[in-house]
Amino acid sequence: MARFRTPFHGTNYVVGNKKGLQRSKPKQRHILQSMYCVFVSLVVVYISLTQRLHSQSQQHWQFIRIRSKEKRKTNRLPLLSDERTLYNQIRRKSSNNISGANPLTTTSYTTRKPRIVAITSLQYVIPSKSDLDPRPVLVPNSKLLALDTTPLATNTASFHFTESSMPTSGHSIKPSWYTPNALDFLWGRERCEVMYPWQLEGFPNCNNFHELDMAHMKKINTGGSRIAFEVNQYLDGAMQSKFVYKTVKYNIDVDTYTIDQQRKDALVLERATRSIFIPNIYGYCSAGVMMDYAPEGDMNAYVKGARLAKKKGGNESLSPVDRLRVAIHIVSGVRDLHETGDVKEIPAFYHNDICCHQFLFQNGIFKLNDFNYAQPMTFTKNNKTENEICLHEMTGMSMWKHRSFEQHLMDAKDARLEPFSGDKTDINMMGNLMYTILTDLYLFEKPELLTTEEATKALVAGKRSPYPEDIEKSADPAHVAVKKAIEMCWIEKWNQRPSARSVADYLMGQLRNITKEEHPDLRVTLPRRDPYQTNTDSDFDENANN
Numbered sequence: 001m002a003r004f005r006t007p008f009h010g011t012n013y014v015v016g017n018k019k020g021l022q023r024s025k026p027k028q029r030h031i032l033q034s035m036y037c038v039f040v041s042l043v044v045v046y047i048s049l050t051q052r053l054h055s056q057s058q059q060h061w062q063f064i065r066i067r068s069k070e071k072r073k074t075n076r077l078p079l080l081s082d083e084r085t086l087y088n089q090i091r092r093k094s095s096n097n098i099s100g101a102n103p104l105t106t107t108s109y110t111t112r113k114p115r116i117v118a119i120t121s122l123q124y125v126i127p128s129k130s131d132l133d134p135r136p137v138l139v140p141n142s143k144l145l146a147l148d149t150t151p152l153a154t155n156t157a158s159f160h161f162t163e164s165s166m167p168t169s170g171h172s173i174k175p176s177w178y179t180p181n182a183l184d185f186l187w188g189r190e191r192c193e194v195m196y197p198w199q200l201e202g203f204p205n206c207n208n209f210h211e212l213d214m215a216h217m218k219k220i221n222t223g224g225s226r227i228a229f230e231v232n233q234y235l236d237g238a239m240q241s242k243f244v245y246k247t248v249k250y251n252i253d254v255d256t257y258t259i260d261q262q263r264k265d266a267l268v269l270e271r272a273t274r275s276i277f278i279p280n281i282y283g284y285c286s287a288g289v290m291m292d293y294a295p296e297g298d299m300n301a302y303v304k305g306a307r308l309a310k311k312k313g314g315n316e317s318l319s320p321v322d323r324l325r326v327a328i329h330i331v332s333g334v335r336d337l338h339e340t341g342d343v344k345e346i347p348a349f350y351h352n353d354i355c356c357h358q359f360l361f362q363n364g365i366f367k368l369n370d371f372n373y374a375q376p377m378t379f380t381k382n383n384k385t386e387n388e389i390c391l392h393e394m395t396g397m398s399m400w401k402h403r404s405f406e407q408h409l410m411d412a413k414d415a416r417l418e419p420f421s422g423d424k425t426d427i428n429m430m431g432n433l434m435y436t437i438l439t440d441l442y443l444f445e446k447p448e449l450l451t452t453e454e455a456t457k458a459l460v461a462g463k464r465s466p467y468p469e470d471i472e473k474s475a476d477p478a479h480v481a482v483k484k485a486i487e488m489c490w491i492e493k494w495n496q497r498p499s500a501r502s503v504a505d506y507l508m509g510q511l512r513n514i515t516k517e518e519h520p521d522l523r524v525t526l527p528r529r530d531p532y533q534t535n536t537d538s539d540f541d542e543n544a545n546n
Helices: 029-075 081-095 206-210 256-271 299-311 320-338 405-412 422-439 452-460 477-489 500-515
Strands: 002-005 012-015 117-119 145-147 192-194 217-222 226-235 239-248 281-285 288-292 359-362 365-368 378-380
Touching: 206 281, 206 288, 239 256, 256 281, 256 288, 299 359, 299 422, 320 359, 320 365, 320 422, 320 477, 320 500, 405 422, 405 452, 422 477, 422 500, 477 500
Parallel strands: none
Antiparallel strands: 002 012, 117 145, 192 378, 217 226, 226 239, 239 288, 281 288, 359 365
């Protein structure tokens, strides 16, 4: 059997068959030829549509140019915001080579009239000299804003205000219209007054913050109410230095109370600049403070590392004499805080929140920081004979085991609670922290772990957190010295507790006796930290804040 192709029909026929010529089935190439024809047709249609869209785009661009030119010529106005937005979108689409995009169909084009706000003069009433608050009071019916809420306009007609936005009687805002409001947050202001005017003041230098390079900041830590960033700045165009920028956490509302907390933090840092046990401050503005960079962490990180090492059978704790040095760091930081006033024997501020999280480690020294909860010490009003310390019956802080004995009495509603001086609560909490440094334990953790409520009942009953047997029976002079300092701080009657300076002097004397040096080195080298230690490894909440 053979196949041949007739010149007339272009069709394949089969010969050698009994039935003569028979028509064979069409080959697959006919299908390919048909597909090719369809493809060519689609290409032609695509080219035609592309040319049409390009022509429409050119016409629209020309429309925008002509309209914008006419508006600027007639009204002397720049491009409307919607026109500028449309112009940028078309240019962006063109530069990105986005095919098939038609700005006429993908962009809504409307002319909007901005809302017009007329600022009117604020009316104030100047208080009399007998009023406690010297700030002018805003008249209740004073008209603050006159807002135009008419529908969107489609023309550029001029608008006429019913009232002038500039008062004819002169400037509304004068230097006397506002005074610092720190007095509003002074505890017992009706019966107490500050010792020094600067206790209610702040000294911002906001230009330093405006010059910060935000591109070189990264988050390093967060606390209960604030967040800390590492800042890399170039000084004098050459030397690079690192600082810490602390501000309020994003989920916390910034109000006058929050601002006052940051003011106190910056104020204490500024007043304590001379101290080597308190970090330096480099800037303060509103809700932000720029201070020393401490890359080696805080005291809580050390305590956590030492406790984790013990659980794993290791020993990454400080030596007895280094524990004594850290105790000196603690009491010296509190001493320098208390002595920020002109009279060193009378504290000017107290911290109100002494714990391991508040001490940063820098250059071998633990330094006290976080003064946003600090309170100024005050005098009783109308006392003409002598300066009498104004006492309180509150701390304003949440409860946990390491709070002061007075706060435990307050929580237990014990009848022995009496008005107390805030600096003495610092002394008591200082003893709690030295206990943790000496033992690597939190209060009432061993031999039996007590909750905060159970610890309160134990303290009110006259019990104290016991020492581990190795510390209790130790004859090491460093252990003995720190235990003695703790017992001084744990005296039940607040007015019988020593000052922070007295405890610091005692511990320094013991260190001199141990080292046989008049000026012993106070720096410590922290033990090696587990490189895999993370924040989630902490058992603080389970054992100290339970």
